[in-house]
Amino acid sequence: MIEFRPVTSPEDRRWLRWLDAECFPTDHPLRLEDALEWMLAWQGDEPVAFCGWRKHGLSWGFHVRAGVIAKAQGQGLQGEMLTLRERAMKAAGTHVAVTYTEAYSAASMNSLIRAGYRVFEGTPDTRLVINPAYWNTMVYWRKALP
Numbered sequence: 001m002i003e004f005r006p007v008t009s010p011e012d013r014r015w016l017r018w019l020d021a022e023c024f025p026t027d028h029p030l031r032l033e034d035a036l037e038w039m040l041a042w043q044g045d046e047p048v049a050f051c052g053w054r055k056h057g058l059s060w061g062f063h064v065r066a067g068v069i070a071k072a073q074g075q076g077l078q079g080e081m082l083t084l085r086e087r088a089m090k091a092a093g094t095h096v097a098v099t100y101t102e103a104y105s106a107a108s109m110n111s112l113i114r115a116g117y118r119v120f121e122g123t124p125d126t127r128l129v130i131n132p133a134y135w136n137t138m139v140y141w142r143k144a145l146p
C-alpha cells in the first residue's frame with residue numbers, strides 16, 4: 001500500500017533529492033524553492049515516488065517535477081499524484097491545473113490524458129519553462145479543476 005505525505009523534515013528532503021537523482025539522472029537537480037509543496041509516496045518505510053506543485057499567477061496550479069522509481073512504475077502512481085496535487089491546488093484557490101512535458105514523455109502524456117488534461121499553445125504569459133531555448137520543444141497541458 002502506498003501512502004502520500006508532504007515533505008517536512010530534513011530527512012524527507014534528503015529522500016526527495018535521492019528520488020530526484022534516481023528518476024532524473026541527467027537533468028538538473030530539483031530546487032526546493034520550485035514548489036510550494038513537495039510530497040513523497042511511501043511504500044512502508046521506503047519512498048518510491050515524489051511530486052511538487054506551486055501557484056502560477058493567481059488562478060493556476062502548476063505541477064512541477066514528478067518521478068516514480070523504476071520498481072514502482074506501472075501502477076498509475078503518476079496519475080494518483082496528479083489527483084493529489086489537484087486537490088491541494090483547489091484548496092489553495094486555483095481553478096486551473098497546468099504543466100508541461102517533454103515531447104517524448106509518452107507515459108507522462110498518457111497519465112495526463114487519462115486525468116482529463118488537454119494540450120494548449122504556450123504564450124509569453126503562459127509558458128511555464130523559464131529557459132526560452134526550451135519553449136518550443138515542450139508540450140503544455142491544462143485542465144479546469146472541477
Ligand SMILES: CC(C)(COP(=O)(O)OP(=O)(O)OC[C@H]1O[C@@H](n2cnc3c(N)ncnc32)[C@H](O)[C@@H]1OP(=O)(O)O)[C@@H](O)C(=O)NCCC(=O)NCCS
Pocket residue numbers: 023024066067068069072073074075076077078079100101102105106107108110111114
Ligand atoms: C513518467 C513516470 C512518472 C510514469 O510513472 P508511472 O506512474 O509508473 O506511470 P505508469 O507506468 O502507471 O503509466 C502511466 C500511463 O502511461 C502509459 N505508459 C507507460 N509507459 C508507457 C510508454 N513507454 N509508452 C506509452 N505509454 C506508456 C501507461 O499505460 C499509463 O496509461 P494508462 O493510465 O492509460 O494505462 C515514471 O516513469 C518516471 O518517473 N520516469 C522518469 C522521470 C520522468 O520522466 N518524469 C516525468 C517528466 S515529464
